Amino acid sequence: MALDGKVAVVTGAAQGLGKAFAEILLQNGAKVALLDVNEKEGKSTKAAFEAEFGASRTLFHVCDVSSEEVFKDAFQKTVQHFGRVDIFCNNAGITNEVSWEKTIEINLKGVVRGTYMALEHMKTENGGGGGVIINVASMAGVVHLAGAPIYTATKHAVVGFSRAMAEFSAAAGYGVRICMLCPAFVRTDILNALKEKDKLGEFFRLKHLTENLLDVAGLMETSDVAKVFLQMLLDDSKNGAALLVTPRGAAYVDFPAANEIPCSPL
Ligand SMILES: NC(=O)c1ccc[n+]([C@@H]2O[C@H](COP(=O)([O-])OP(=O)(O)OC[C@H]3O[C@@H](n4cnc5c(N)ncnc54)[C@H](O)[C@@H]3O)[C@@H](O)[C@H]2O)c1
């Protein structure tokens, strides 16, 4: 997929990884709708992008992905404004083990909402032009963090949901690819939760386990992950693929097929 003239939606685009994904999309010729619950940061990001790429290339909508109504409204306004959407990146996420229902609402249900909405618009069956959905999971979608069980659960769920939807989309002939990005640790505000007892609750006592993993794995910059995001987005051969991104490099996860899992009689 060439990006020139394509229209992308990125959730959680005001800062961190979402901002870096939006920036690389803009650098490569796309128009980008920035959706985020943080109005102040979102407006400031939009202003910075306007200055660099011109006013007509970006839109910002205040949008909480945990609200079906608000999310749909922001998406519809984007379609009205740009005329179409070709790329949808479900990136918004939080780490909060105390308000765990909220974490599921944003990290999982927000991704499900965004994926369904994007498919409905992009699928060729409805006269759409096809496209790509990138769901941002985490390395915690493949390995677990004992210090963040709900975060782990949401990211594993995003991987499972996206893989199933990718196969469904291909089988239904929708013309929409769905892939997952699974970064290890990246220098963004989400990691502040590691220092906040009111975010980790009883799991705060295991924060050293996550910190140890961080020490071993190392910390990436958002721009490093954005480069890999772009490669995956442009690779038309990938559907249902989960790309791990670490400071050492990137690799697609090799999931076993059900008949490849070794079993012995019970
Ligand atoms: N930073 C990491 O180490 C890391 C690693 C792997 C995956 N991720 C994932 O990357 C994604 C982006 O996180 P980040 O690291 O950039 O963190 P971040 O906190 O810097 O950015 C998250 C963004 O999402 C927005 N957001 C939060 N709740 C929202 C909601 N309800 N609706 C809309 N927007 C909302 C925030 O306002 C913020 O702009 C998350 O899904 C996160 O789980 C992060």
Ligand SMILES: CCCCC[C@H](O)/C=C/C=C/C=C/C=C/[C@@H](O)[C@@H](O)CCCC(=O)O
């Ligand atoms: C409060 C938690 C926030 C988590 C943010 C984010 O999503 C982080 C996820 C990280 C997962 C890390 C996994 C670490 C795995 C280790 O096994 C490590 O050794 C992997 C090393 C990677 C490599 O270089 O090959």
